[in-house]
Every structure is written in C-alpha cells, then in structure tokens.
Amino acid sequence: MALAAASRAGDLDNLCVLLKAGADPNARDKRGKTALHEACSQGHDKCVEALLRAGALVSAHKTNGFTPLHYAAATGRASIISILLASFGFSGANACDRDHKGEQAIHLAARGGFVPAVEILLAHGASGNAASNNGRTSVHTASLHGHELVLRLLLSSGADPAACDTGGSQPIHDAAAGGHVGCMELLTQFGADPNASDCAGCTPLHRGSSAGEVDAARWLLKKGVDANCRDNIGSTPLYWAASRGRADVVALLIREGNADPSAPNAHRSPLHVAAGWRHLSVCDELLKAGADPLAVDREGLTVLQVAKTDDVAKLLDEELVASRS
Template sequence: MSLITIILKPFYCSQMADNRTRIQQNDLLLHEAVIKNEPAAVREALQRPTDVNCRNNYGRAPIHWAASRGNVEIINLLIEAKCDIEAADKFGMRPLLMAAWHGHIDAVKTLVGAGACLAATNKKQNDLLQCACARGSLDVAGYAITLGAKVQSSDAAGDAPLALASRAGHSSLVELLLQKGAYIDAVNKVGRTALHVACEGGHSATAAFLMSKGASKEARDNSGRTPLHLAAVHRHTELVRVLLDAECHVDAGDNNGVTALQMACAQGCRGIVEHLLAFGANVHLQNNVGSSALHAACAADANDIVELLLAHGADPALTDQWSQSPLSVAGGAAESPPEGFRKAARGSFSAILDLLTATANLEVPQEQADGSTSPRVDDKSRGHSPAPNEGVEHDSER
C-alpha cells in the first residue's frame, strides 16, 4: 500500500460514509413522498441519488406504498425509474397483490400492463383474486377472473375465494363468484363452508343469500359444528334468528354432543337462548359428558337464563357423568365447570341457588371435611355416575 493511499484512505472512507448517509436520507424522502401521495415530491426525490427499491422494516419498497394507495401516476414514475415490480415484502405481498388488496382497479391494470406476474401469491398463498375477495373489491375480482383467475383455488388455510368473500360479508361478490361457477359447499382445512364462515363473522345478509342459493344449512365442520353452532358461540343474535327461520336443525349436537342452546347458555346470551327456545330447543339434552344447558347457564353465572330455562321445564336434578347437578355447579361444589363450558367469575350465584332450590326443593350440597360433597337426598346414583341404562330408566320414571 502506497504512502498516498495510506494518507487518503480516511478521507475516502469518510466521503463514502457521507454518501451512504445522503443516499439513505434520499431513500427516506422517497418513501415519504410516495406515502403522502405527492407525485411532484416523488419526481424530485428520484432526481437525487437514491435507491428506488429501498425497503423499510417490513420489506416494503416505494412501489408497495404506491400500489396500496392506488396512485397510477406515482406507479408509472417508479416503473420508469426501473423499480422491481415483483418485490415481495415480509408477508410475501407484491405490488400487484397490494393494489388488489386495497381495491385499486386502475393500479392493478397498470401493474398488469407493466408485466406483473398474475400467478404470484403471498405467504398465505392468496393470489390476485383471493386478495380482492378478502377485501370485497368487486371490480378487481371481476377483472382477475377475466385474466383467468380460478374461482376454485384455495389459500394455505384451504379457503376458496367464495369463503373469503363470505367471511367478510361481501354479498355482491359472493353472487359474482357463484355466477362464475364457484362451488357453494366447498370446505376449507377445518371443514367449514362459505356459510360456516359467514356465520362465524355474523353476516346475516350473506348467510341468507347463500342459503337461498342452496348452501347446506346442516353442513358439519371437523368439530361437527353447523352454521347455527358458530352463530350461537359467536353471539350473533340476529343471525341465529335468520338461521332458525330457514329451518336449521335447532337441536343439532357437535362431536361433543354440545347444542347451540348449550353454547348460548355458556356465553350468557339471553337473546339467542330466547330465539332457540321459541323454535323448540330441547332443554333436557345433555352433551357427551352429561352437561345440560342448565349446567352451562349455572357455570356462566347467568341468573336470567337459569330462570328462563327453568320456566321451560329444565331439570335442576339432572346430573352429568361426575354426578354434578346444576345445583352443585351453582353452589361452587364442582371443582371445574361442565365440560366444554367456560367458568364465570363467582358473583351472584346465591340468586341462582335460590331459583334452583325453590324449583326443585333440593338441598344445597354441603362440603365435607375431606373436600367432597354429600350426595343430594334424591340422588339415586349416591354420588356415582349412572350407567347408560340407569339414565334411560331415570328419564322414564320422570
């Protein structure tokens, strides 16, 4: 290394560092100009030394921001500056997918015209059509279909465009997809149909439309749940009424034998309970471990629902497979809530106890010294789980 090089090296290093700092500042100015939707500021930033493909912490370049804002003028400026139109951010979103996600049809057409890949997907395997459907962009979805997008394609979760549109409640888009041949009862990886996911999201109009087009009202997901189960567990009162009006099976049980009524009681949702009872829901049904709707209401500390169930003939003496009655659940004798139901914070259980004891004229279970509870005076199981045939006899005796 020559003496001159040794002398000038610190100067060169300092100058290179200054240049890098200046370029980084210009990169930030370019990002800011695109984000603010200011074409003039973008032109000025591109005239300075800058990296047109510079990324932020999310891996997004200026073209991503331009696509998400739908500014065709800025998109064209960046394309002229030789930006990478296939750049993917940390979520796998490319500019074309960003434009579709935000519903900017002109931006989508501009990027397609510039040669953007039509088969590109993000990390969830959402393609152009699926991005449009998830966000309810009817124009972009229709355009994607004209470009050859498949209405039966599915993402990483197994959701087809119809399911994505239904989950978000975009009824007009659902209608378009059905017209283009989408299979109405296609299931995702957890076995849910478009009607299932519409009910999960509480979209009454979309659910009603799907049923009017022939969607299966009794379809079961991998847990054995019907659309009515999902509407009940997610507390969608209006939707439950829509499903009941469409003659969905009110007493359908899932793989655990849990009914929509039991779910609504566990959630403490009186409105749904009233609808289900009005359509004939059976208050005596027990799930696979013997818990009833009354067990669930007691565990949820839902005094008004307990009263409603008792008025419809619910049996406070009904026991589960651990010989726990609703009375023992309300009295706190049970170590845990009924299987499959949440445990509410203990608060107003004295009112529930009063209701149950007044209805059944039963004694509240007393805790023994060893922590166990004494069996009720009328409990023929004497603290033991009844055999299957004993349960049948018990029903006939009543």
C-alpha cells in the same frame, strides 16, 4: 420496495414510472407480498390494472397462502374482484384458490358480509359448500358473524344449511353462539335442525347458553328444543350457562324451559361449577330454583367445599340455615 409503496398509496403516476423503468411487478417482501397484493387490499383499481398489464401474477400466494383475490374479498373490493377474475383476457384469478387454512375468497367475503363480492365469486365458480381445512364453509362464517343477506345468498345458491365442520358443528351452532336469531330462522327455513348435535353432543342451545345469548336461547326453546338435553358428558345447557356465569340465561332456562337446576354432568352439579368459578348471581338463581346445596361431586366434595369466595360461601351458608329452619 418502492413499487409496493406506490401501490399501497394508490400513486398511479409513480407506479407507472417505476414499471416503465423496469421495476419487477412480481417482487416480494419477506412475507411474500407483492405490489398487486397491496393495491388489492387498499382498493386501488387503476393500480391493479396497471400491474396486471405489466405482468403481475394474479395467482401470487403470500406466505400465508393469500392471493390478491383473497385480499380483495376480505376487504369487499367488488370491482377489483371483477378485474382479477377477468384479468384482461389472460388467465384470470381462480375463484377457488385456497390459502394455508384452506379458505377460499368466498370465506373471507362472507366473513365481512360483502354481498356484491359474494355474488361475483359465486358467478365465477365459487361454491358456498367449499370447506376449509377444518371443514368450515362460508355458510358457517356468515352465520357466526350474523350476515343474513350473505347467508340468504349462499343458501339460495344451493349451499348446505347443515354442513358439518370437523367437530360436527353446523352453521346453526355458530348462529346460536353469536346470538343471531335472524340467521337461525333463515337456516331452519332452508332445512337446518335446531336440535342438531356436534361431535361432543352439544346442541345450538348449549352453544347459545354458554355464550350468554338470551334471545337465541329463547328462540330455541320456542322451537321445542329440550332445555334438559345433554352433551356427551352429561352437561345440560344450564350447566354450560352456569359455568360461564350467565345468570340471565340460567334464569331463562329454568323459567321458560323447565330446566333442572340440580342436573349434574359426569363430574359435578351446576351449583358446584358456579360456586367454583365465583359466579354469585348464578348461585343465587340456582338456589332460588331449588338446587341442592348439599350435593356432592364425583370427588365427594360439597358445594361449600368448592366455593372460592366468601360471598358465595355466605350465600350457601344462608341457604343451608334456611333449609334447616
């Protein structure tokens, strides 16, 4: 499509020649993308204006549901967002249009941390409380990616700091998983609970520990979150950290949170899971903290029996010998 190519390249002169010659401004490629999508994604303001004057549909949806506004928001094109929403006096773009995931343009702008884009969208009716198909708001998105300025803007506009997605996860869970302490602090200032549990019983400390985010875990401990809290199957944050090989978080939870190094879930102990996944440094931290090397799991297997590598087995053997002497 010559018109799409001109739009993509920002070749305004060629674009105008093609439009004057009768090129269809709403022609689509196999993915449903129009020349207006191309111009918006590449930030070519003048091409966008020319296409709109020629009758390009501002609300055209790609096969994935993306409108030109989605493209402009995803790339932080604030001036183009303004053009699309105004649309030269005609029916402008709808700030609340959704793609096939249920995401609005504000989700995409928040994901990229584009403050001016979010400001414009909010001014034209977008809401920080708008939820996607899986219940996630732009507050979740900004928190996950650590965009504090966008997060503050959304929360100040009335967005819910404790909105739950379909799995019960709140923005503070996402901030913890990303290690974004500034976002966690901001969310709690607006009323978020650092002890919040999702549908699986996981707290932000579970999520941050699993992700290996030491600073997030330390912040949560200082906020009084119990290092021995359990999810729905009895796993503690230490268990999650051990299963992912997060030795530094394991050490932190034991040292600063008084976490129980032997606390099992419904299936096995942290030492079992660390040995089974070959996490030697985690095994070492757990054993130094007093984890029981003779513990058996639900199937009756000892830690040594589930150990998958010689170095883990050697460490366990040494611990057993030391415990008998």
